[in-house]
Amino acid sequence: MQTEKxxxxxxxxxxxxxxxxxxxxxxxxxxxxxxxxxxxxLPVHQEEYLHTxxxxxxxxxxxxxxxxxxxxxxxxxxxxxxxxxxxxxxxLEKASAQNPALVEKYYxxxxxxxxxxxxxxxxxxxxxxxxxxxxxxxxxxxxxxxVSLLQSPVSMMVxxxxxxxxxQGASLSLVMTDHxxxxxxxxxxxxxxxxxxxxxxxxxxxxxETGVQNLRAxxxxxxxxxxxxxxMGCFTLTxxxxxxxxxxxLAEPGANLQLDGAVVTDRxxxxxxxxxxxxxAGNCTSSELYKYVLDDESTGNFYGKVLVRPDSxxxxxxxxxxxxxxxxxxxxxxxxxxxIYADDVKCSHGATVGQLDEQALFYMRQRGxxxxxxxxxLMQAFLNEVTDRVQVELLRERLHLLVEKRLRGELNQCQNCxxxx
Amino acid sequence: xxxxxxxxxxxGDKEILRGIxxxxxxxxxxxxxxxxxxxxxxxxxxLVGHPGYTVTEGKVTFLGRDxxxxxxENRSHMGMFLSxxxxxxxxxxxxxxxxxxxxxxxxxxxxQEPLSPSDFLKMVKAKRDLVKLDAKFMNRAVNxxxxxxxxxxxxxxxxxxxxxxxxxxxxxxxxxDIDALxxxxxxxxxxxxxxxxxxxxxxxxxxxxxxKPDIVHVLYHGRIIKTAGPELALELEERxxxxxxxxxxxxxx
Numbered sequence: 001m002q003t004e005k006x007x008x009x010x011x012x013x014x015x016x017x018x019x020x021x022x023x024x025x026x027x028x029x030x031x032x033x034x035x036x037x038x039x040x041x042l043p044v045h046q047e048e049y050l051h052t053x054x055x056x057x058x059x060x061x062x063x064x065x066x067x068x069x070x071x072x073x074x075x076x077x078x079x080x081x082x083x084x085x086x087x088x089x090x091x092l093e094k095a096s097a098q099n100p101a102l103v104e105k106y107y108x109x110x111x112x113x114x115x116x117x118x119x120x121x122x123x124x125x126x127x128x129x130x131x132x133x134x135x136x137x138x139x140x141x142x143x144x145x146x147v148s149l150l151q152s153p154v155s156m157m158v159x160x161x162x163x164x165x166x167x168q169g170a171s172l173s174l175v176m177t178d179h180x181x182x183x184x185x186x187x188x189x190x191x192x193x194x195x196x197x198x199x200x201x202x203x204x205x206x207x208x209e210t211g212v213q214n215l216r217a218x219x220x221x222x223x224x225x226x227x228x229x230x231x232m233g234c235f236t237l238t239x240x241x242x243x244x245x246x247x248x249x250l251a252e253p254g255a256n257l258q259l260d261g262a263v264v265t266d267r268x269x270x271x272x273x274x275x276x277x278x279x280x281a282g283n284c285t286s287s288e289l290y291k292y293v294l295d296d297e298s299t300g301n302f303y304g305k306v307l308v309r310p311d312s313x314x315x316x317x318x319x320x321x322x323x324x325x326x327x328x329x330x331x332x333x334x335x336x337x338x339x340i341y342a343d344d345v346k347c348s349h350g351a352t353v354g355q356l357d358e359q360a361l362f363y364m365r366q367r368g369x370x371x372x373x374x375x376x377x378l379m380q381a382f383l384n385e386v387t388d389r390v391q392v393e394l395l396r397e398r399l400h401l402l403v404e405k406r407l408r409g410e411l412n413q414c415q416n417c418x419x420x421x
Numbered sequence: 422x423x424x425x426x427x428x429x430x431x432x433g434d435k436e437i438l439r440g441i442x443x444x445x446x447x448x449x450x451x452x453x454x455x456x457x458x459x460x461x462x463x464x465x466x467x468l469v470g471h472p473g474y475t476v477t478e479g480k481v482t483f484l485g486r487d488x489x490x491x492x493x494e495n496r497s498h499m500g501m502f503l504s505x506x507x508x509x510x511x512x513x514x515x516x517x518x519x520x521x522x523x524x525x526x527x528x529x530x531x532x533q534e535p536l537s538p539s540d541f542l543k544m545v546k547a548k549r550d551l552v553k554l555d556a557k558f559m560n561r562a563v564n565x566x567x568x569x570x571x572x573x574x575x576x577x578x579x580x581x582x583x584x585x586x587x588x589x590x591x592x593x594x595x596x597x598d599i600d601a602l603x604x605x606x607x608x609x610x611x612x613x614x615x616x617x618x619x620x621x622x623x624x625x626x627x628x629x630x631x632x633k634p635d636i637v638h639v640l641y642h643g644r645i646i647k648t649a650g651p652e653l654a655l656e657l658e659e660r661x662x663x664x665x666x667x668x669x670x671x672x673x674x
Contacts, residue, residue, distance in 0.1 A: 378513075
């Protein structure tokens with residue numbers, strides 16, 4: 001618990017400053033978070049973290065950057081278009097000032113701090129975050145994009161917090177992009193809590209384009225009520241080391257989940273996707289597809305847990321994880337875990353680690369497609385199976401382009417998009 | 422067009438081709454027959470540059486260039502085509518994307534501009550008609566879910582799109598019903614010009630009823646043991662290979 005102590009001490013010593021910079025709703029959870037971190041700690045080598053020692057990421061004392069980097073009040077702003085009436089896209093601080101009961105009802109309810117993870121340290125330190133709320137039967141037609149941009153000459157730890165609430169029958173497409181132009185080490189923790197009401201529809205996509213020095217530990221908690229539909233896609237294009245943990249609870253009958261991910265790594269990058277799908281009610285479906293392409297000495301891990309509880313009859317669940325190591329030194333670990341306690345269910349899982357198809361490569365070369373290009377086409381085709389599932393058309397097209405650029409090695413440097421100027 | 426001199430090739434440590442000599446002139450159709458395991462497929466794979474085979478001796482000249490020094494893709498760019506016995510399925514790569522990439526790579530090699538999208542589509546339409554390949558196949562992944570006949574028609578379609586000079590048809594008749602066989606053969610015949618040549622590898626006379634060879638070779642144990650006119654194929658159909666093999670073995674003693 002040495003590492004944890006750095007942060008619990010830091011918190012106790014600077015508690016006033018942490019509270020002063022934040023709002024009451026967030027402050028109300030800090031004591032519990034402190035106790036949880038003391039009791040459960042950061043993840044070390046528990047089974048679920050075998051190939052990613054997240055606690056190590058916290059070993060250099062990152063300190064606090066509260067006063068230096070306060071989130072600007074106008075940092076959440078709608079740049080294009082307008083939102084339907086009643087829809088809230090706001091900082092947690094502002095939203096809780098306007099409607100404290102609403103934020104309080106949902107904040108830090110789904111995030112599970114009572115296990116080794118980063119939910120506790122995040123709740124202990126986070127200063128602000130983003131709150132998105134879609135009222136009953138309200139459809140947000142335009143996708144909402146949330147951009148995280150990490151840029152600082154000083155190495156630092158940031159603790160991001162996102163809370164999404166969809167009331168009954170609401171509909172939203174949310175695209176979260178994680179960027180970093182930093183050349184120096186950065187650590188980002190991110191906790192996303194998502195409530196999806198009965199009959200609501202959420203499409204939630206996350207895309208990471210950070211740098212080799214970036215450490216990202218993200219935990220996403222989703223609760224689905226009856227007949228809700230959620231599609232999630234998590235795309236890691238460039239990064240340093242990443243751990244994404246996704247916990248979805250299908251709490252009531254008729255909920256459907258599609259959970260996808262695509263990963264491209266090279267150099268010594270590392271990407272770990274952990275998913276846990278809890279079929280708590282019957283007549284729910286979950287379908288998971290994760291694909292990795294690993295080059296150079298990069299490493300990847302996929303851990304997919306599906307739990308079907310005793311009374312969750314008529315569950316349909318499919319989980320697929322396919323991986324290609326295109327170099328001899330790339331490594332991939334995959335662990336599909338099915339725990340089924342109901343007898344009238346249809347569940348499948350499959351995981352493979354392999355190389356590019358030599359026969360297909362030769363066939364393409366015989367038709368005049370050079371080796372390098374043939375490889376590119378095969379890798380793209382492999383990943384497109386995931387990106388093709390994205391339901392936001394513009395994002396799908398963008399992902400196709402970005403995946404191609406990434407595979408051609410054209411995405412490793414700053415694209416000069418102007419966002420951080 | 423193609424001159425093969427004393428070609429020896431191995432798979433691993435095993436010698437499969439043991440001194441092949443063959444001359445193919447523009448406009449000629451050659452048939453290569455022979456019992457299973459005689460080296461027919463090895464020969465075609467070596468000619469198109471399959472990385473699984475090692476040439477240990479010999480020389481191959483294609484259109485005046487040293488073929489064996491070129492990678493597979495350049496051999497294709499120069500005009501060499503192999504219709505695969507088992508065309509490979511490539512999930513996720515659409516026929517259109519695949520074909521456009523292949524054609525434009527060839528054009529790049531020849532120093533030509535990429536084909537415009539409308540010219541490409543016109544060309545696709547014309548060549549599809551040649552082998553009666555439905556338009557829907559262009560949006561599907563290469564060979565994925567194609568029937569045996571569709572796969573072989575797709576091979577000839579690609580041969581037409583690439584306007585290749587020397588086409589090797591490796592057991593194109595295997596797994597084809599009579600109608601599909603006729604369509605494939607008609608496609609090959611329509612593509613035939615005085616400047617292009619074809620090497621047909623087959624076990625059966627049937628395909629040669631449709632694609633008429635000028636010269637028939639028999640390959641046995643990694644060598645061509647007999648070369649004659651088209652009547653040889655008919656004789657083989659009737660008598661099998663045993664008499665030829667015996668003749669060859671007697672002469673080797």
